[in-house]
Amino acid sequence: MKNVDIISGFLGSGKTTLIKKLLKECLQDENVVIIENEYGEVGIDGSVLRSDNIIIKEITSGCICCSISKDFRSAIKGIISTYNPDRIIIEPSGVAKLSQVVKEISSEVVNKNISINMKITVVDAVNFEQYIENFGEFFVDQIQYAKTVLLSKTEEISNSQLMQVFKAVRKLNPNCPIISTPIAKVNGDKILKTAEFRNKDLMEDAGIVRKTLNTSHVIRRMRSHSCADEVFDTWGVETPKCFAKREIKSILDKLKSTVYGNVIRAKGLVNTEDSWVQFDYVSGKYDINDVDYDYTGRICVIGTELKKQEIKKLFLGE
Ligand SMILES: Nc1nc2c(ncn2[C@@H]2O[C@H](COP(=O)(O)OP(=O)(O)OP(=O)(O)O)[C@@H](O)[C@H]2O)c(=O)[nH]1
Secondary structure, three states: OEEEEEEEEOOOOOHHHHHHHHHHHOOOOOOEEEEEEOOOOOOOHHHHHOOOOOEEEEEOOOOOOOOOHHHHHHHHHHHHHHHOOOEEEEEOOOOOOHHHHHHHHHOOOOOOOEEEEEEEEEEEOOOHHHHHHHHHHHHHHHHHOOOEEEEEOHHHOOHHHHHHHHHHHHHHOOOOOEEOOOHHHOOHHHHHHHHHOOOOHHHHHHHHHHHHOOOHHHOOOOOOOOOHHHOOEEEEEEEOOEEOHHHHHHHHHHOOOHHHOEEEEEEEEEEEOOOEEEEEEEOOEEEEEEEOOOOOEEEEEEEEOOOHHHHHHHHHOO
C-alpha cells in the first residue's frame, strides 16, 4: 500500500513553497515522487521543484480532477509500477476541487494500491475574502475536504485579519488542525507531524463537514459551475526571449489592469540580460527571484476572461 499526500490550495496560495520546504527539511531520506498538475499549457513548477533525488511527473493543460482525470489515474499506476516510491505527493492545480481529486484517487482503478495520507490545503490568508467571494465553489471545497489547513502569508496581515480568516476557516472545517504560524517559522517536521496526526480519526471529515455546514452564503457567483474549464482561462508560451529585468517588473505591474482581463496568477521562468529569473504574480503582488538557468523560457497566466492577444503582446511584443 502506497501513501499519497495531496497538497491542495487555490492559485498561488503556496503549495509549491510548502512542498519545497517539506522536501528540504524532512523528506530527504524518502523515495518521493511528485505529481505536478498545472492548469496552464506549460509546466513551471516541475523545474522549480526539480532536484537530483526527486522524480517529478508533470501533467499539464488541464485539471486532474476533471478534464484530464484519465491521465492522472494512469500516472499514479505508472508511478507505482515504475518507481515503487515511499511517498507520492500530488500537487493538484490551484483550480482543482479537492473533493474531486480524492474521488479520482479513490476510484476503482487505483484504490487497491494506495491510501490517502496527508490532505493539506494551503489557504492564502491575504486574498481569503476576495477568493471566497469570487471563486467560492473551488476555494470552499478545498477547505472543507482538507484534513489540515495551512494558512499562508499570515505574516503579511494584521492580527485581527488573521483572527477573522482563522474563524472563517474553522467554520468551514470544524475538525482540522489549522496551521497559522508563518510558514518560514514552522519546522517542516512539525507540519508533517500535524498533518499526519490523527489521520485515521479524520478520515470521515469531509462527510461530517458536509452534514453540519450550510455554506451556500459564501458560494455566490460561481454556484452554477462545477468544472474549472467553465470558469478559468489560461494563456501560456515557451519562449527563448531574453528580457530586461526592469521589463519583467513593468509587465507584472501592468497585469493588474483589466486591459488583460482578470489575471489571478502569472508565473514564469525566463532568461534576462544577466541571469535566469523566476517570477510569481498573485492577485496584484509579485516576486522576482534569480534562479539557475533552464532549458527555455516558459510563461503561464491564469485568470478569468483573459485578453490573450493583449497578454501575448505584453510579454512578447508581438
Ligand atoms: N510572504 C509569503 N509569500 C508566500 C508564502 N507562501 C507562498 N508565498 C509566495 O506566493 C507565491 C506563490 O507561491 P507558490 O508556492 O508558487 O504557490 P502555488 O500554490 O504553488 O501556485 P500555483 O500552483 O501556481 O497555483 C510565491 O511568490 C511565493 O513566494 C508565505 O507564506 N508568505
